Amino acid sequence: MSSVAQKKGFGATLWDWLTTVDHKKIGILYFLGGGFFFVLGGIEALLIRWQLYKPNNDLVSAGLYNDLITMHGTTMIFLAAMPILFGFMNAIVPLQIGARDVAFPFINSLGFWMFFFGGLFLNISWIYGEVPDAGWTSYASLSLASPGHGIDFYAIGLQIAGGGTLMAGINFLVTIINMRAPGMTYMRMPLFTWTTFVASAMILFAFPPLTVGLFFLTFDRMFGGNFFHHAMGGNTIIWEHIFWIFGHPEVYILILPAFGIFSEIFSTFSRKRLFGYPSMVFATVLIGFLGFMVWAHHMFTVGLGPTANAIFAVATMAIAVPTGVKIFNWLLTMWGGSIKVTTPMLYALGFIPSFVMGGVTGVMQGAAPLDYQLHDSYFIVAHFHYVIVGGVVLAILAATHYWWPKMFGTMLHEGLGKVTFVFFFIGFHMTFLIQHWLGFWGMPRRVWTYMNDQGWDMANLISTIGALLMAVGVIVLVINVIITSVKNVKVSNDPWGDGRTLEWAIESPPVFYNFPTTPLVRGLDTVWIEKMEGNEAGYTAAEPVKDIHMPNGSIIPLLMSFGLFIAGFGAMFRTETSWGLPVLIIGLAWTFVCMAARSLQDDTGYYIKKEELLRDMKRKGGQA
Amino acid sequence: MAEIEVYKRTPAEQALLKKRAKQSMKGQVMMFSLMIFLTLVSFSMVVAFQNDVAGFSKYFIVPMLMLFAAVQVGLQLYYFMHMSEKGHGIPQMFMFTGAMLGFLIPLTFVTIVWW
Ligand code: HEM
Ligand SMILES: [Cu+2]
Numbered sequence: 001m002s003s004v005a006q007k008k009g010f011g012a013t014l015w016d017w018l019t020t021v022d023h024k025k026i027g028i029l030y031f032l033g034g035g036f037f038f039v040l041g042g043i044e045a046l047l048i049r050w051q052l053y054k055p056n057n058d059l060v061s062a063g064l065y066n067d068l069i070t071m072h073g074t075t076m077i078f079l080a081a082m083p084i085l086f087g088f089m090n091a092i093v094p095l096q097i098g099a100r101d102v103a104f105p106f107i108n109s110l111g112f113w114m115f116f117f118g119g120l121f122l123n124i125s126w127i128y129g130e131v132p133d134a135g136w137t138s139y140a141s142l143s144l145a146s147p148g149h150g151i152d153f154y155a156i157g158l159q160i161a162g163g164g165t166l167m168a169g170i171n172f173l174v175t176i177i178n179m180r181a182p183g184m185t186y187m188r189m190p191l192f193t194w195t196t197f198v199a200s201a202m203i204l205f206a207f208p209p210l211t212v213g214l215f216f217l218t219f220d221r222m223f224g225g226n227f228f229h230h231a232m233g234g235n236t237i238i239w240e241h242i243f244w245i246f247g248h249p250e251v252y253i254l255i256l257p258a259f260g261i262f263s264e265i266f267s268t269f270s271r272k273r274l275f276g277y278p279s280m281v282f283a284t285v286l287i288g289f290l291g292f293m294v295w296a297h298h299m300f301t302v303g304l305g306p307t308a309n310a311i312f313a314v315a316t317m318a319i320a321v322p323t324g325v326k327i328f329n330w331l332l333t334m335w336g337g338s339i340k341v342t343t344p345m346l347y348a349l350g351f352i353p354s355f356v357m358g359g360v361t362g363v364m365q366g367a368a369p370l371d372y373q374l375h376d377s378y379f380i381v382a383h384f385h386y387v388i389v390g391g392v393v394l395a396i397l398a399a400t401h402y403w404w405p406k407m408f409g410t411m412l413h414e415g416l417g418k419v420t421f422v423f424f425f426i427g428f429h430m431t432f433l434i435q436h437w438l439g440f441w442g443m444p445r446r447v448w449t450y451m452n453d454q455g456w457d458m459a460n461l462i463s464t465i466g467a468l469l470m471a472v473g474v475i476v477l478v479i480n481v482i483i484t485s486v487k488n489v490k491v492s493n494d495p496w497g498d499g500r501t502l503e504w505a506i507e508s509p510p511v512f513y514n515f516p517t518t519p520l521v522r523g524l525d526t527v528w529i530e531k532m533e534g535n536e537a538g539y540t541a542a543e544p545v546k547d548i549h550m551p552n553g554s555i556i557p558l559l560m561s562f563g564l565f566i567a568g569f570g571a572m573f574r575t576e577t578s579w580g581l582p583v584l585i586i587g588l589a590w591t592f593v594c595m596a597a598r599s600l601q602d603d604t605g606y607y608i609k610k611e612e613l614l615r616d617m618k619r620k621g622g623q624a
Numbered sequence: 625m626a627e628i629e630v631y632k633r634t635p636a637e638q639a640l641l642k643k644r645a646k647q648s649m650k651g652q653v654m655m656f657s658l659m660i661f662l663t664l665v666s667f668s669m670v671v672a673f674q675n676d677v678a679g680f681s682k683y684f685i686v687p688m689l690m691l692f693a694a695v696q697v698g699l700q701l702y703y704f705m706h707m708s709e710k711g712h713g714i715p716q717m718f719m720f721t722g723a724m725l726g727f728l729i730p731l732t733f734v735t736i737v738w739w
Contacts, residue, residue, distance in 0.1 A: 177714055201718070241737060245729060292725055296736070308736040591665055 019553035022512055025174030026112050027091030027344035028407060033116055034083030039124070041075035042474065044068050046467060051432075053464035055452035065448035067150070068131035071126075073136030074154065075251070078161055079119040081392050085257045086111075086168050088399050089196045091407050093172065095426045095503035095510065096190045098181025098519040099540075106549045106598070111167035113561035118161025121568050122175035135446065139298070140228035140239035144220055149572055156568040157216045162210055170202030172196055181502075182542040183521035187281065190501040190524075191404040193273060195280055198288040199253045205292065207251035213242035222571055237302060239460045244295035252291040255387065256284060258395030261327060262348045265402055266330050268498050269345040270337025275527060276329040279581070283322035283329075290319045300482075304476035311366040316366035321416040324360055327352065342496065343417030351427050352388030358383060361436065380441025397424065397477070405495045409509045410488060416480040420473045427469025434459045434466075444586035493538060505538030507620070513548050516613045517541035545617075556598050563591030655703040662692050 008016070020026060048068050051059045060068065094102055102108050125131045128487060130148035132138070136548035176197045180189070189197070217239070219225030226232035228239050267274040274280060278548045296304060296312040304312075329350060339345070361383040365371045373378060397420070404412045437460050443450065450456055494504040503510075504525045523529050527538050567587025574580035633641070666689055672680040702708040707716060 093679065144691075201721075204718070235737070237737060241733065289721075293728075305735050308732075 002258045006373050007090050007113045018558055019110050019555045021101075021161075021551050021553050022559040023090045023094050023102045023108060023406070024509060024512070024514075026108055027087045027089075029087075029112050030083045030115070031087030031407070032210040033112070033119070034085075034087055035321040036085065037075050037079035037119055038081075039474075041072050042471065044072040044075065046471060048072060049464040049467040051448065052450075052460050053452050054461065055454075055457055057449055060385070060448070063133065064450040066135075066446075067131035069446055070122075070132045070135050070138075070154075074122065074132065075119075075156070076388075077136060077254070078158060078165075078443075079122070079273060079390070081113070081254050081396070082165065083115055084396050084599075085199075085254065085392075086115075088167075088192075088261070088396075088403060089168075089172060089257065092503055093193050093196050094175065095506065095514060096174060096193045096501050096516060097179060098521060099179040100514045100518075100548065101173055101179075101551065103178055104171045106554060106557065109554070109558035110560060111171065114167065114564065116159050116164075116165030117561045117565040118157050118159070121160060121565055122157030122576045124151055125481050126404065128153075137240075137243055138217070139243075140217065140220070140236045141215065143239075144236075151217070152221055152572045155214050156571060158567065159211065159214045159218070161334070161565050162207055162214065162566075163431045164561075166204060166207045166211075169200040169207070172200040173204065176200075180619060181472065181515075181519050181521050184524075187278065188521055190256070190260075190522045191277075191280055192260035192501075193282075193297050194468055195256040195263075195284055199256045202249045202253050202256075202288050202291060205366065206246045209242050210250075213239060213246065216242070218571070220572065237299075240299055240302065241295070245292075246297045247298065248295045249291045251387070251580070254289060254392045255453060256287065258392045259284070260401070261395040261399045262330065262351055264501065265344045265348045265398055266333045267525070268402075268496065268500055269340045269342055269348075270334045270338070271498050272333055273338040273528075274329070275335070276325075277524060279325055279328055283325045286322045287319060290315065290322070294319060297366055297368075300368045301375045313366055315367040317363055320363050320366075322535055324564070327356060329368070340498070342401075343412070343414055344398040344402035345423060346355035346418060346421050347394050347401070350421065351391065351394045351398070354386060354394065354425075354428070356530070358386030358388075358390050360444060361386065373440060376444055377439035378435045378443045378445055381445050382432050382435035384438060385428075385435075387464060389428050389432070397421070400477070402496075403503075405491045405508045406485075406503050408485070408505075409490050410484050410490050411495055413480050413485050416476055416483070420477045420480065422473075423476060424473030425471050425474060427466045427471075429613075430466030430469060431463050432466070434462050438463075484514035494527075495537050500528040502539065505530070511616065513550060513613075514607055515539075516545050516548075516617055517545055545610055545613050547610050547620060548613065549605055550608060552603055554603070556594050560591050560598075563587050563589075563594060566590065652703060655699050659696055659699055662696060668691050 017025060017029070020029075031523070047060065048065070051065060051068075052057070063199045090108070119488070122132075129148045130153070132146075132150045132154035134143040134146055134151060134154075136234025138151065139152055143154075156456075176189070176193060199523070216225065216227040220227055220229065226234045228234045230236050250496050263274055263280060294312060294316045296308060297316040298308050300312070330348075341349070361379070365374055365380065365383060401412050401417050410477065438456060441455055441459075442453075443456050450460075491508055492497075493507050494506065496504075499505075505519065506515060517540070519526070519539040522540070530537075531538055564587065567584050567590075570580050570582070570587055572580070574584055662679070669680060669685050669688065673682065673685050701719075
C-alpha cells in the first residue's frame with residue numbers, strides 16, 4: 001500500500017471502508033453510524049412530543065406510543081450517544097497518546113461491526129411490525145408479558161451491540177495502558193484520554209451484568225427459562241437489580257467522556273492549563289468507582305426497606321462531591337484565562353449551568369423520601385434529559401465542531417455553528433425545564449396521552465415547541481456539514497491556533513500511520529510546551545525515522561458479526577418455524593468458522609519503509 | 625508490534641539475569657513445597673474429622689480450610705502467575721476492583737434481595 005493519494009474506484013473505496021482496521025476510519029464509521037441512529041431516535045422523540053402537544057391527541061395509538069418511547073430511549077443510549085463517543089475516542093485518543101494505532105485493531109473493527117449489526121437487528125423490529133415496548137429498562141414483569149417478538153428484538157439486538165461495546169472498551173484500556181509514547185506518563189495524559197480510560201474500565205465491569213441479564217431474559221422468553229417468573233420460583237426484581245447494576249455505571253460511561261471533551265475545550269479556548277489537573281483525574285476515578293455503589297437509587301420505591309434505601313441514598317449524594325470538584329475546576333480554568341468564544345467554547349459555557357441543574361435534581365431524587373414523590377413522574381424525565389442532553393449531547397455537538405478539522409480536514413462554519421447552538425440550547429431548556437413542574441403537577445411518565453384541563457396543557461405545548469427548536473438546530477448542523485464538505489477547504493495542523501495536545505501536532509486529517517516518528521512527551525499539554533519554546537513542528541521525535549509496522553485490513557470482523565446477526569433470527573423463530581433452529585446453528589457455526597479463520601491465518605501485517613516515510617515528510621515540507 | 629531486534633547481552637548482564645533466574649527458581653520450589661504441605665494438612669484435617677479424632681470439630685476445620693484456600697490462591701497468583709514481579713500493578717488493580725465488586729454486589733443481594 002502506498003501513502004501517495006491515488007484515485008480509487010467506488011468498489012475499492014467501499015472495500016477499503018468495510019475492511020479497515022485504521023482507528024481513524026473506524027472512528028468515522030462509529031460517528032456516521034451513531035449519527036444515523038441519533039437522527040432516527042430524534043424522529044422518534046419528535047413523534048412522542050407531537051403526540052403530547054395537546055390533550056387527548058390521537059396521532060399514535062397507546063401501543064405505538066410504547067414502541068416509540070422504548071425505541072427512543074434504547075436507540076439514543078446504546079446506538080447514538082455511546083457510538084458517537086466511541087467515534088471521538090477512536091479518532092482522537094491514539095493521537096493524544098502519540099500512538100500509531102490502537103492495541104487491537106482487529107477487535108476494534110469487530111466492536112464496530114457488532115454495534116452496527118446489533119443496531120440493525122433492533123431496528124428491523126419496525127419493519128417486522130413487532131417492536132420492543134417495555135421501556136428502555138425493560139423491567140421483567142412487563143417484558144415477559146409483552147406479546148409478539150418485540151422484546152426478543154431488544155434482548156438479542158442489545159446482546160450483539162453490547163458485545164461490541166465490551167470489545168471497544170477492552171481495546172481502549174489496553175491501548176491507553178500499553179501504547180503511550182515515551183514520556184506520556186499517566187499524569188500527563190490529556191483529560192479526554194483519562195476519561196476514556198475510566199469509562200472503558202467501567203464498561204469492562206458494567207457490561208458483563210447486562211450480558212447476563214439479557215441472556216436470562218432471552219432464556220425466559222425464547223427457551224422456556226424461569227429466571228424472572230415469580231410463579232415458577234424466579235424473582236422479577238432481580239432483573240431490576242441486574243439492569244441498574246449495569247445501568248447506573250452506563251450513565252457515567254456516557255458522561256465521563258463528555259467531561260473529558262469539555263475539559264479539553266475549556267483549557268484550549270481559555271488558553272490556560274486545566275486548573276487542578278490532578279484533582280480532575282482523581283474526581284474522574286472516584287466517580288467511576290462510586291458509580292458502581294448506587295444502582296438501587298433507581299429502585300427506592302420497589303420496597304427494599306429503609307436501611308437499604310438510606311445506604312443507597314447516602315452513597316448517591318456522595319457522587320455529587322467529585323462532580324462538584326470538576327465544575328469548580330472548569331470555572332477556575334476560565335478564571336483569568338484569555339477566553340475565545342468559539343462554537344465549541346459556546347457549548348462548553350452552556351454546558352455548565354445545564355449540567356449543574358441536572359446534577360441538583362439528581363441529588364433531590366437521591367433523597368429517598370422525596371423520590372417517593374418524584375419517581376415515575378415527569379420530574380425524572382426532566383432530570384435525565386438535563387444530564388444527558390445538557391451534558392452528553394452538548395458535549396457531542398461541541399466535539400463535532402472541535403474535532404471536525406482533525407477528523408475530516410475541513411472546518412465547520414463558525415457562524416452556522418453558533419446558530420445551531422442557539423436553536424438547540426433554547427429548544428433544550430424550553431423542552432425540559434417545564435417538565436420539572438409537569439412532574440410536580442402530577443403528570444406521570446410514560447403515558448401516551450392525558451385529559452384536558454388538569455393544568456398540563458400549556459406546559460406540554462411549550463415542551464413540544466422546544467423540541468421543534470432542537471430539531472431546527474440539528475438541521476442547521478446538517479446543512480453546515482454539507483456546505484463544508486462541498487467547499488472542501490483543507491486546513492492546517494492546528495486550525496484553532498490554540499491546540500495543546502498531540503493531535504494538533506500532525507496534519508488534519510493525519511496520514512494513516514499518524515506519526516512518522518514516535519513523539520517525545522515532555523509534560524502535560526505537550527504541544528503547547530513545544531509551541532512556547534518555538535518548535536514549529538509541534539513535537540519532538542523520540543526516535544530516528546525507521547520502518548513502521550502496520551496491521552493489514554480484514555473483512556473477517558464484518559463476516560463474524562453477520563453470523564451473530566443471522567443466529568439472532570434463528571433464536572427468535574426457533575419454536576414457531578422449522579427453519580429457526582438450523583438458522584441459529586448455522587449462524588453461530590459461521591461465526592466460529594470466522595474465528596477459526598482468523599486464528600489460523602498467519603497475518604503479521606506489513607512495513608512502511610523508511611524511504612517512503614522520508615519521501616512523505618519531504619513532500620509536506622517538514623524536517624526529518 | 626512485531627519488530628524483530630537482535631541484541632547481545634553483556635557478560636555482566638548475563639550473570640545478573642542468571643542470578644535472578646536462580647533466585648526466582650528457588651522461590652518457586654519453596655512455594656510449591658509450601659502449597660503441597662498446605663494441601664496435605666487440609667486433607668489430613670478432613671480425614672481426622674471423619675475418624676472422630678478429638679479436637680477436629682467442624683467449626684475448626686471449615687474456617688481453617690477457607691484460610692488455607694485463600695493462602696493458596698494468593699500463592700498461585702503471586703508466585704506461579706508472576707504477579708509479584710514488576711509491571712503487574714495495573715492488572716492487580718483491575719483484579720482487585722473486580723474481586724471487590726464481585727464480593728459487594730452478591731453481599732447486597734443476600735442482604736436486600738433474598739434476605
Ligand atoms: C449528581 C449526580 C446524579 C445523581 C445524584 C442522580 C440520581 C438519580 C436518581 C436518584 C435517579 C432515579 C430517580 C427515579 O427513577 O425515581 C436517576 C435517574 C436517572 N438518571 Fe441520574 N443522577 C445523577 C447524574 C446522572 C447522569 C450524569 C446521568 C447521565 C448522563 C443520569 C441519568 C439518569 C437516567 C437516564 C435516569 C432515569 C433512568 C430511568 O428510569 O429510565 N443521571 N438519577
Ligand atoms: Cu443512577
